[in-house]
Amino acid sequence: MTTNAAAFAAAQAVIPGGVDSPVRAFGSVGGTPRFMASAQGPYLTDVEGKRYVDLVCSWGPMLLGHQHPAVVEAVHRAVDAGLSFGTSVEGETRLAELIASRVPVERVRFVSTGTEATMTAIRLARGVTGRNLIVKFAGCYHGHSDGLLAAAGSGVATQALPGSAGVTEAAASETIVVDYNSPEALEAVFAEHGESIAAVITEAVPCNMGVVEPGDGFNRFLREITAKHGALLIWDEVLTGFRATATGGWGLFGEVEGWTPDIWCFGKVIGGGMPAAALGGSAEIMDHLAPLGPVYQAGTLSGNPVAMAAGHATLEHADEAVYARVAAASDAIREGLTSALTAAGVDHSIQRAGTLFSVAFGTSADGVKDYADAQGQQVFRHAPFFQSMLASGVYLPPSVFEAWFVSAAHDDAAVQQVLDALPAAAEAAAQATPQG
Ligand SMILES: Cc1ncc(COP(=O)(O)O)c(C=O)c1O
Structure with a gap:
């Protein structure tokens, strides 16, 4: 041993x-x-x-815990049918339908990691709005794409890094970092840059600087201020999705207050332990993605049948x-x-x-x-x-x-x-x- x-x-x-x-x-x-x-x-x-x-x-x-019998069985069945085909499989549709039955999204695009989901969400927001700037909150972590590493939580916080070497000033300059739970700071940013802001990205509940509870009405305020300025709200549920509650972090806020974000990001639970993540939203926004629209995004293993099987079995049994x-x-x-x-x-x-x-x-x-x-x-x-x-x-x-x-x-x-x-x-x- x-x-x-x-x-x-x-x-x-x-x-x-x-x-x-x-x-x-x-x-x-x-x-x-x-x-x-x-x-x-x-x-x-x-x-x-x-x-x-x-x-x-x-x-x-x-x-569901490790080696839940239904998940293991679904994965074995998928493996027996083949590991990857490089074509569409019905499992993608089934998992997308299941996600859409739990939260109000009309279209779902699968990727392999949460990082890809948020990175694509940002490209999509820029493509839809024709604007460049992204606002993120200090201490929120949205994966490791260049524009999102500024003042990121999780491993970046653990190592006490301000960001990451290798991120160009140009990439960093298109991300505005604002203190979490501060409507005033966000008001000031929108007052100065309102016309150029494509999106505000937030964790439904920040969990990567430890868990931080959104202040009373803070998430609703994010919905309102983005809508007022023609920016999109990217709602990162990679960590909280189908975990914080049955309807994720949204279940604590938007669902009870009666609002929805523009672009959702999912990961973790929807892959049940296999590499699967997704972004979702209305058909109007999501259909800007290729092949229907001009915003390009792709992935050799996106919607992998084994990952879809694990995610579907997990969500179905949740x-x-x-x-x-x-x-x-x-x-x-x-x-x-x-x-x-x-x-x-x-x-x-x-x-x-x-x-x-x-x-x-x-x-x-x-x-x-x-x-x-x-x-x-x-x-x-x-x-x-x-x-x-x-x-x-x-x-x-x-x-x-x-x-x-x-x-x-x-x-x-x-x-x-x-x-x-x-x-x-x-x-x-x-x-x-x-x-x-
Ligand atoms: C809120 C949030 N967004 C995005 C990510 C990135 O996901 P991944 O590690 O699958 O790239 C994480 C990872 O922990 C996360 O917690």
Whole structure:
């Protein structure tokens, strides 16, 4: 049997940093990244045979838990029929119909990653409006395309980078970054550049600087101000879609308030653990995409039949009982987390939207409202907290700027293991000092 250390050493020899996505690195928590060998239900098992309760869930997709029998069966059936044809398959239509039955989109275009979905959404918004500028919020992450890396959350925040080398000034200059939860800042940007703004892109609920709850009416304000100035609202549900609630982040805002965004981006859950993502919207907007319209977008593996099968089976089985179980597990873990931190005397806020949540250390009672608050927290408490949880067999996101993910497979035993691990981790967080 190999060890995590040996697997990591071998990976580092051929893969930059030993990881294919920086969020998997243990840079901000120290120690050796775990190399997973298998997963089942709420558990991951690493190459050393050690089992963990999984609170990352592949960063969101595994809503039903690992190896849900219906998903595995659908994937096996698809694999038996062929891996990829380079033609349209009926599975694309079926998954598009299923998405359109859950949220108000008339057309869906599948891509392979969330990054492609947001990148294409921006090109589409520019093509539709004939304008150049994009407004994004500091701390929101929309994938790693050039124009969207400024003040991005997730791995960019974890590594404390302002953006990315290799992004040209020209690309960066077409993105205006605004503080989250600040209608005033957005008013000022529209007052100055209103005629040139193609779109405002936002996470339905920001989850990549930790979870940040949109202030009262903030998302509705985004809908109103974009409409008023002839700009589009790009609604990034890559992370929250069909996870925060049955109708995603939209279910917390637009659905109850009676509005819809212009372009939706989906990913993660709609691929059920396989590479699938999508953008969607009205026929009027979406039909600007090639081959009907002049906005070009393509993909060799877009709408891959195996990915469509995994996504369809996942979404089809994501019924009320699934969301109820995810909510119950999420509530129990959140309550245990805040009790343990309170008992250990650690100032904190639990950031929450629907079933998604994260913890911020050393924050005021108001919690985290924007990127500056997120960056101002006591980040140093996270590493010992994380390591203590890991030692107790709980796999958390290795960054304080990420949401915790639970699945419908997180049964009472898995939740109890998390609850049992929390007091020692809270104590480790309490003992932490800025110097480490
Ligand atoms: C809100 C949001 N948008 C876009 C992306 C990019 O998706 P992908 O990693 O599939 O490219 C992510 C990834 O975490 C995300 O959280």
